[in-house]
Amino acid sequence: MKIKTFKVGMSLLLSSVVVFGTAFTLPQASVPAKAKQQNISGDRIYRDIAWMSNRDNARVAGTEGEHRTAAEIAKRFRKLGLDVKIQKFPFKTFISHGQELTLHSPENKTIEAKTFTYSPSTPEQGLRAEVAFAGLGKPEDFAGIDVKGKIALIQRGELTFYEKVQNAAKAGAIGAILYNNVSGALSGTLGQETDIPAIGLSDVDGKQLQELIAAGKRVSVTMKVKTEILDTYSQNVIGTLKASKKASTKKTLILGAHYDGVDTPAANDNASGTSTMLEVARALSHKKLNMNVKFIAFGAEEAGLVGSEYYVQSLQDKDKANIVGMVNMDMVGVGDTFNILTASPDAKSFVADHAAKLADELNLPYERGYSTRSDHAPFEDAGIPVAFVHVSEDPYYHSDEDTLDKIQKDMLKKSGTLVVNLIKEIAGKPKQPVGKPAHGMKEIRGLKHEFPAAK
Numbered sequence: 001m002k003i004k005t006f007k008v009g010m011s012l013l014l015s016s017v018v019v020f021g022t023a024f025t026l027p028q029a030s031v032p033a034k035a036k037q038q039n040i041s042g043d044r045i046y047r048d049i050a051w052m053s054n055r056d057n058a059r060v061a062g063t064e065g066e067h068r069t070a071a072e073i074a075k076r077f078r079k080l081g082l083d084v085k086i087q088k089f090p091f092k093t094f095i096s097h098g099q100e101l102t103l104h105s106p107e108n109k110t111i112e113a114k115t116f117t118y119s120p121s122t123p124e125q126g127l128r129a130e131v132a133f134a135g136l137g138k139p140e141d142f143a144g145i146d147v148k149g150k151i152a153l154i155q156r157g158e159l160t161f162y163e164k165v166q167n168a169a170k171a172g173a174i175g176a177i178l179y180n181n182v183s184g185a186l187s188g189t190l191g192q193e194t195d196i197p198a199i200g201l202s203d204v205d206g207k208q209l210q211e212l213i214a215a216g217k218r219v220s221v222t223m224k225v226k227t228e229i230l231d232t233y234s235q236n237v238i239g240t241l242k243a244s245k246k247a248s249t250k251k252t253l254i255l256g257a258h259y260d261g262v263d264t265p266a267a268n269d270n271a272s273g274t275s276t277m278l279e280v281a282r283a284l285s286h287k288k289l290n291m292n293v294k295f296i297a298f299g300a301e302e303a304g305l306v307g308s309e310y311y312v313q314s315l316q317d318k319d320k321a322n323i324v325g326m327v328n329m330d331m332v333g334v335g336d337t338f339n340i341l342t343a344s345p346d347a348k349s350f351v352a353d354h355a356a357k358l359a360d361e362l363n364l365p366y367e368r369g370y371s372t373r374s375d376h377a378p379f380e381d382a383g384i385p386v387a388f389v390h391v392s393e394d395p396y397y398h399s400d401e402d403t404l405d406k407i408q409k410d411m412l413k414k415s416g417t418l419v420v421n422l423i424k425e426i427a428g429k430p431k432q433p434v435g436k437p438a439h440g441m442k443e444i445r446g447l448k449h450e451f452p453a454a455k
Contacts, residue, residue: 040417048271082281093232094229117302130150151173165190175199177221267403332391349387352385
């Protein structure tokens, strides 16, 4: 998960905070004493990561592995005394059985490629055809070239992957090769099935093909893709810790983490966030808080925030207004720097401000910043203040090396400690302020969520 951040020093809470155009006042009495080291066990979190990531393709959305994990999370929530609800939603599961790209002319060699999620299969023998360069894959890029019966070579940028591939299909291409515009291999989701198969290349390999075409060389390849797209379901697992009967408000604070993964063991992304959420729920399960706390394990995040989008869309306006804030945990077990993020660079969030202040008090090195690439984004779109807690950098992200042995127990403990303090500060104070969604808030987008990285 590539994230844009900006560095800050010590964070001071302002007495007046604006959240998406709505102002409220933080009473000085709500600022707690120095953050405390909580009863959080890195070993216990590590053991939960172990069973979640004990095989390859451990929790791909919509598969038996994801369903099994959801059932176990629900069981853990019930043991903690939480009120548990399962929110199922229809989902198309994508399974890749491999891909090949072989260059035949002007030389013979194999090029490493990645299949895009929701790409259809090629014929079993593959697609053997000439490659035509189509720029960024805009409609006007296809106007002056002939791609009929050919494979379109397209650079990443500006349009979504889906738009690029469909534009190629409309122009008559039989396949699409997209290459990166930054260093490294290119993989991602199309968001939905396209009319032609698509694979991704690194910036180096893609530019080499483009340069051969620019030099007047005839570039011929065979492209093979084998995939399955199945109609199934995913689900959000919701455990609610109800507010104290003496609570002065029955508002709600949400702590979320996605439990699905890509086709890897997915230990850090995101068994680490889900397991840490379970540990936070355990630590808070007997606390008398002034708000309801909902712990939500989101399904199908890797397919485009499908579970969190579905949850937010299911809320009525009164439900949204009742939510004080949302804390998201995604990839918190590998790295050395905390990221405390919102979904946009100009978002005002008292939740993120509180998290930064607590990180200072706990002596945790952190950066402030923003990212739309996890489950906090739909909540911010709905006008709900968010804080996305993330640890960077993870060199094994979305690779088969995302395994248990890379997980750092000390970062798990620190992440859990930060979030327990944050929830206690927001939900545990008798006079905690309540934010409301702003007027004219953004419309929630549909289930096809386009990541910035998918452009």
